[in-house]
Amino acid sequence: AQSVTQPDIHITVSEGASLELRCNYSYGATPYLFWYVQSPGQGLQLLLKYFSGDTLVQGIKGFEAEFKRSQSSFNLRKPSVHWSDAAEYFCAVGAHSNSGYALNFGKGTSLLVTP
Amino acid sequence: NAGVTQTPKFRILKIGQSMTLQCTQDMNHNYMYWYRQDPGMGLKLIYYSVGAGITDKGEVPNGYNVSRSTTEDFPLRLELAAPSQTSVYFCASSYPERVVTDGYTFGSGTRLTVV
Numbered sequence: 001a002q003s004v005t006q007p008d009i010h011i012t013v014s015e016g017a018s019l020e021l022r023c024n025y026s027y028g029a030t031p032y033l034f035w036y037v038q039s040p041g042q043g044l045q046l047l048l049k050y051f052s053g054d055t056l057v058q059g060i061k062g063f064e065a066e067f068k069r070s071q072s073s074f075n076l077r078k079p080s081v082h083w084s085d086a087a088e089y090f091c092a093v094g095a096h097s098n099s100g101y102a103l104n105f106g107k108g109t110s111l112l113v114t115p
Numbered sequence: 116n117a118g119v120t121q122t123p124k125f126r127i128l129k130i131g132q133s134m135t136l137q138c139t140q141d142m143n144h145n146y147m148y149w150y151r152q153d154p155g156m157g158l159k160l161i162y163y164s165v166g167a168g169i170t171d172k173g174e175v176p177n178g179y180n181v182s183r184s185t186t187e188d189f190p191l192r193l194e195l196a197a198p199s200q201t202s203v204y205f206c207a208s209s210y211p212e213r214v215v216t217d218g219y220t221f222g223s224g225t226r227l228t229v230v
Contacts, residue, residue, distance in 0.1 A: 009155065034218045042224075043223040043224055044221045045221075046217070046218050049218055090157060101211070102163055102173065104160075105150075107156055108157050
């Protein structure tokens with residue numbers, strides 16, 4: 001079954017520092033991959049997605065992610081973190097079933113930004 | 116457009132009570148989903164629907180029921196509330212052909228506490 005693993009439960013970075021959040025997927029074919037962000041008390045907002053083409057994808061809020069098939073990874077990056085980036089980040093992979101299509105989510109990485 | 120609307124936003128239930136979490140979308144999406152989110156566990160799929168009259172179980176369906184009589188509405192029913200159902204519930208929707216490219220549109224969530 002298609003699944004994703006986010007190895008880091010919590011990450012703390014200083015404001016202005018670079019950020020990389022890790023995501024590893026398990027899927028036999030080319031996966032459909034997504035990153036979502038959830039601010040405290042809010043729903044989930046799509047940051048970026050990959051399903052084909054250029055392996056470096058750009059998203060909103062200055063985020064980017066790189067698909068690396070050889071490493072089964074889809075890591076999220078940002079060159080300079082802002083205090084407003086503090087949130088929960090979820091990686092997700094698309095999964096087909098006989099009845100349709102759904103996203104499988106990782107357990108999330110909580111980002112804390114320090115002054 | 117309102118997008119995906121969930122009601123109520125907060126609810127406290129006593130053990131054994133029942134309730135319905137409402138979800139409605141105005142985007143004419145065929146695909147709709149219910150997830151629960153627990154701390155450190157990410158999002159787990161409860162039920163999903165690929166169209167009016169068609170529903171299917173996800174990863175954690177026990178203790179829940181759904182119906183899909185219209186394209187717009189996808190209510191989630193808890194018949195006998197248990198403390199293990201304390202969680203934040205998210206409804207999401209998508210066009211079938213755009214789940215891959217666009218992912219989901221999420222509602223803002225319902226925070227349910229069972230005491």
